Amino acid sequence: MKIKAQMAMVINLDKCLGCHTCSITCKNTWTNRSGLEYAWFNNVETKPGVGYPREWERQEKYKGGWVLKSKGKLELRAGNRLSKLLNIFYNPDLADIDDYYEPWTYDYKALTQSPEKKHQPVARPHSLLTGDPLELKWGPNWEDDLAGAPETGKKDSNLRSLEEKVRLTFEEVFMFHLPRLCEHCLNPACVASCPSGAIYKRDEDGIVLVDQDACRGWRFCMSGCPYKKVYFNWQTRKAEKCTLCFPRLEAGLPTVCSETCSGRVRYVGVLLYDADRVQVAASPVSERELYKNQLQLFLDPYDPEVLAQARRDGLDEDWLAAAQRSPVYKLAVEFGLALPLHPEYRTLPMVWYIPPLSPMMQVVNSGQTEAESGEFFAAIERMRTPIEYLANLLTAGDTETVADVFKKMVLLRQYMRSKNLLGQDVPVEDNPWGLNGAALQEMYALLALAKYRDRFVIPNAHKEKAGDLYERQGMTGYDPA
């Protein structure tokens, strides 16, 4: 056993209102530079939809992530190392800038320097690549709140196997928001795809970074990442990606996207995992086992044996304490409410999502304060957002796991409702997850009340142990200038 710490995030889709504050603050911090105008290290997609870049989930097209070979070994979907080198003159799987969007700006001078005219002056868009006037036909968030969904929505690969059910018509339509950023995977396909060895995973916190000095611009990381979260800076011709705001994390502060989230839906914390078992966990025959395998990788931060081994592996006391208080551990492991995004890519992603429970009352059609729990549970199957859709997104198609999460959330609501409105502490011990009143109370506190210090439990980096920092200039995702 080799214990490592991983910075991880949970995003509560049940509370995400799609305001894009995370995207905007991230952009203003990291990608407001020429060459990266098109890049959104964090973006919020409306689902169903093809997303950004277009159809990023269609791995038949982009060949991202891993596949299990017949001998039970993992291989990159795009092919082995030799095939990479043979394709080095032209990467057939690369998404081009039109799959993201052609960046543009507006001719603001037309507004500010306009002489007095009969008609209102107009700021027209023009391309930041060519300077030509641009007729906008696609952008970073073209599908916001289902705009254009009748056209593009059907190409959403999560709708596979349920096209018959879902018509995306006005009466039956459903939607939710999906904020996306680099997953800082335990088994990152981008790292494996980089022939120059420029992308690496940090030992201390698991953050995946691009060494700007070592990157030679071969672009295999971009197609290798199944989440399409490595970007090509067309000015520097090198790869750039989300750094999980490590300069902030190192100082104990949450990422910019988490800090500025107006709905307070994000949680950041430490997870301990067994690095020796990563490959085994990523290699089950059935894709549906990936979620459970990944859960089993995470170690109980209260287990004395785990703590002893972690100390032997060089983890500091404040990190172990942070792991014990980690909201991510509670939500993902203890309560089992958060699920990984597309575990079938076999990268073991580390940004997890609490699925959105759409409004229950309409479905249950009671409007009463106290409904039979059976009625609520049955209603989950008839919810507006098809459970199959969420399962394709979060559990490789395993609807039972998603339904289980919903049942826990419904149980929590029932418990709190009767407590708040009727003043009764309804006994709930006979639920299949063994959640008692205290556990539900804790769950409630974390989901509904959690303050800044509860949502973000981030130990400082031990920079006093760092080696030659000058030597490392340029290796952490920034340009060295």
Place this chain on the structure above:
Amino acid sequence: MGIFWWAIFPYLMITVFVLGHIYRYQKDQWGWTARSSEFLEKKYLKWGSVLFHTGILLVFGGHVVGMLIPEAVTERLGISDKIFHTAAIITGSTAGFITLAGIVLLLVRRVSVKRVRKTSSFADMLIAVLLFLVVSMGLFNTFGFNLFVKSSFDYRATIAPWIRGVLVFAPDPGLMNNVPLFFRLHIIFAFAIFGVWPFTRLVHVWSVPLEYLGRRSYILYRSVGPVAKPVKEWERASGDVG
């Protein structure tokens, strides 16, 4: 002038080539990249890049065989002059046509596709033009010369010994006295490319990531903690994916 072009100029260019690379490698790791524009334009690049790169590798091999192996060696191996030349013209022309098709596509793309043109540096344009000139003259010398001029010019008795002389620091400019114009221009422009090489995207040639094939692990970790070993050795494997 013969002395300058055939005994001084090549060494000037080789010196700039060597020192330029050392300087840039030390000072500009950040700028050291293939400068790919595939992200901006894929359709023409697909054919242009694959044809050019395949062709230029074949052409490089051809030059090694044609220039560095003396006639005496091939004759002793039982390959007559005639067979050697015929083979050289056929394979050389084929490789030349592939390369020329590639560089023409790439150059036309660089100039005519506005996205690519607008995002090109001066060095990108310069190197595309130089390569086009050198490749087209090279192909003319191999294919066109035999087809149209029908002269019996023997580069193995003139250019080849001269270049071998250059490589051992004993150039004989006299060997180049009766070399036809386009052979001379081909050589001069080729050395010009060596001269600008370190300051252009061509540096990516030295970064072909062959080490990828021998990498112990797919997943690389680096530690922030103190390490005694140099950078490349930081890459520590954990769990092998094969």
